[in-house]
Amino acid sequence: MSDLINVRDLAVGRRLLLANGAEVEIVSNPQDGVWLFVRYCSSPPDPATVGEEEMIFAQDIIEVRP
Amino acid sequence: MTISGTRAYRPGLVDLASGQISREIFVSEDIYAQEQECVFARSWLFVGHESQIPNPGDFFVSRMGEESVILCRSRAGNVHVFLNSCRHRGMKVCRYDDGNTVVFTCPYHGWSYSTDGALVGVPYFREAYRTELDRSKMGLIEVAQLYSYKGSIWASWDPAAPPFLEYLGEFRRFLDLILDGWDGREGQAELLGGVQKWIIPCNWKFPAENFSGDTYHNISHRSVDLVGAGPSGRSRRDYSELNVARKLHVALPDRGHQTITYVLPKDHEPQPAYQNSPEVAEYFRHCEEERRKRPGINGRMIGAPGEIFPNTALLPRQPRTLAVWHPVSAHQTEVWRFFFVDRDAPRVVKNFLRDYYIRYSGPAGMTEQDDMENWSYAHAASRGVIARRHPYTYQMGMGHAVENYEWDGLKLPGRVIDLTRAVASEEPMRNLYHRWAQFMEANSWDELMTWRNQANAPGNAQAAQ
Numbered sequence: 001m002s003d004l005i006n007v008r009d010l011a012v013g014r015r016l017l018l019a020n021g022a023e024v025e026i027v028s029n030p031q032d033g034v035w036l037f038v039r040y041c042s043s044p045p046d047p048a049t050v051g052e053e054e055m056i057f058a059q060d061i062i063e064v065r066p
Numbered sequence: 067m068t069i070s071g072t073r074a075y076r077p078g079l080v081d082l083a084s085g086q087i088s089r090e091i092f093v094s095e096d097i098y099a100q101e102q103e104c105v106f107a108r109s110w111l112f113v114g115h116e117s118q119i120p121n122p123g124d125f126f127v128s129r130m131g132e133e134s135v136i137l138c139r140s141r142a143g144n145v146h147v148f149l150n151s152c153r154h155r156g157m158k159v160c161r162y163d164d165g166n167t168v169v170f171t172c173p174y175h176g177w178s179y180s181t182d183g184a185l186v187g188v189p190y191f192r193e194a195y196r197t198e199l200d201r202s203k204m205g206l207i208e209v210a211q212l213y214s215y216k217g218s219i220w221a222s223w224d225p226a227a228p229p230f231l232e233y234l235g236e237f238r239r240f241l242d243l244i245l246d247g248w249d250g251r252e253g254q255a256e257l258l259g260g261v262q263k264w265i266i267p268c269n270w271k272f273p274a275e276n277f278s279g280d281t282y283h284n285i286s287h288r289s290v291d292l293v294g295a296g297p298s299g300r301s302r303r304d305y306s307e308l309n310v311a312r313k314l315h316v317a318l319p320d321r322g323h324q325t326i327t328y329v330l331p332k333d334h335e336p337q338p339a340y341q342n343s344p345e346v347a348e349y350f351r352h353c354e355e356e357r358r359k360r361p362g363i364n365g366r367m368i369g370a371p372g373e374i375f376p377n378t379a380l381l382p383r384q385p386r387t388l389a390v391w392h393p394v395s396a397h398q399t400e401v402w403r404f405f406f407v408d409r410d411a412p413r414v415v416k417n418f419l420r421d422y423y424i425r426y427s428g429p430a431g432m433t434e435q436d437d438m439e440n441w442s443y444a445h446a447a448s449r450g451v452i453a454r455r456h457p458y459t460y461q462m463g464m465g466h467a468v469e470n471y472e473w474d475g476l477k478l479p480g481r482v483i484d485l486t487r488a489v490a491s492e493e494p495m496r497n498l499y500h501r502w503a504q505f506m507e508a509n510s511w512d513e514l515m516t517w518r519n520q521a522n523a524p525g526n527a528q529a530a531q
Binding site: 028030032033034035037055057058059 | 167168169171173176178186187189190
């Protein structure tokens with residue numbers, strides 16, 4: 001069983017940890033297996049982005065929060 | 067006839083004075099390659115219908131010439147047509163036939179585009195590109211011009227092409243016969259089901275000239291007439307009113323569009339039709355009555371096969387379809403056939419027409435099979451070195467077309483040949499190839515908009531207004 005995260009399986013509202021240490025919440029999933037629309041919940045490298053929405057790349061996700 | 071440079075189309079390859087056209091224009095791969103630039107990159111091309119993309123995010127992958135394009139409605143509700151090719155390495159960003167999406171994501175490296183074409187996702191934009199890539203200049207490549215006419219969507223890559231309605235000219239009234247409701251109300255057509263797509267082993271101009279108005283090949287469809295595939299169970303179609311109509315070829319020389327059309331006498335009453343289904347018969351009887359009450363001339367015209375230059379064929383009635391002859395190679399054509407019905411027609415009428423359309427047209431349609439056999443065998447038999455020495459002949463009806471045609475108070479544009487007694491002519495084909503040769507020879511649209519030059523001539527400026 002692969003440990004890779006299949007972003008197509010991730011529902012709106014799930015929280016994710018990104019490679020840069022930021023935690024985000026999914027606001028929309030285009031189901032393309034590559035991108036997710038998220039909102040920043042915390043962002044140690046750039047606190048100013050908290051609350052902002054952005055597209056994130058599947059390979060930047062390192063963990064799906066329980 | 068031989069090719070001697072790009073300026074040899076008239077009279078070398080397309081000799082309309084003698085009515086001879088070289089087989090080279092159908093089988094030469096060099097000419098085919100030049101067509102992509104001179105004809106398809108310049109013309110207005112049909113890409114789809116608004117009923118295919120009613121909601122924000124809806125898309126339909128279409129074609130323009132050889133190239134895949136995405137017809138989509140953005141999240142803001144605007145219609146766009148984009149080249150289906152990533153700006154990074156050219157991969158198709160959409161590999162589905164149709165659907166609804168938020169973004170088009172390239173599966174190769176992951177570049178992602180919004181439905182308005184903007185590049186919104188670049189993997190490792192900060193790390194690998196160091197934010198130095200100007201994403202605002204890397205959106206999907208969009209057509210130069212786009213026009214939605216009564217729901218039908220047309221596009222051109224050429225910013226110098228005239229606006230769509232000017233390109234269409236007076237042929238608009240014939241396109242209206244497909245896009246307006248059967249009862250004459252404007253823009254009532256909707257697409258019925260999906261689009262039928264298939265490949266024929268012939269050059270795209272074989273079907274284009276056939277649909278320009280080849281009434282001479284009716285013998286090919288005699289088997290279908292014998293079967294009685296028509297909606298009333300007789301013949302191929304259900305055209306009893308043709309017995310009193312004038313049968314005409316209409317060709318617009320400065321545009322390259324041409325068609326067969328039938329004109330009914332004034333005060334003509336609707337005839338019984340669709341007798342195999344009383345509900346369908348009643349629907350069309352009502353529509354025919356309503357159509358005759360509306361102002362304008364289309365109440366007296368019956369649509370028939372025609373061609374909008376270069377590769378969109380119309381068949382406004384029985385079956386009611388648009389077909390696009392997409393070039394694949396000099397020797398292959400991919401046909402896309404779109405079927406239409408009145409949006410407000412009862413379900414029983416739509417189902418009846420669906421069955422008839424499929425029986426008639428498309429890869430399984432009896433009439434289309436006859437045509438495909440002719441085109442594919444004619445193409446194959448024209449490729450050999452001996453065959454290529456001998457041009458086709460297009461002499462039928464030469465010198466018999468008239469301008470300012472009028473019958474029973476109804477005037478028609480362009481050059482007209484009355485087929486009521488003559489049965490057939492090759493005026494539409496000569497018109498198609500005359501325009502084709504102009505496109506192949508012209509350096510730009512300035513040379514192709516001959517009507518503007520005429521309008522600007524001394525003494526004509528006021529008339530043009």
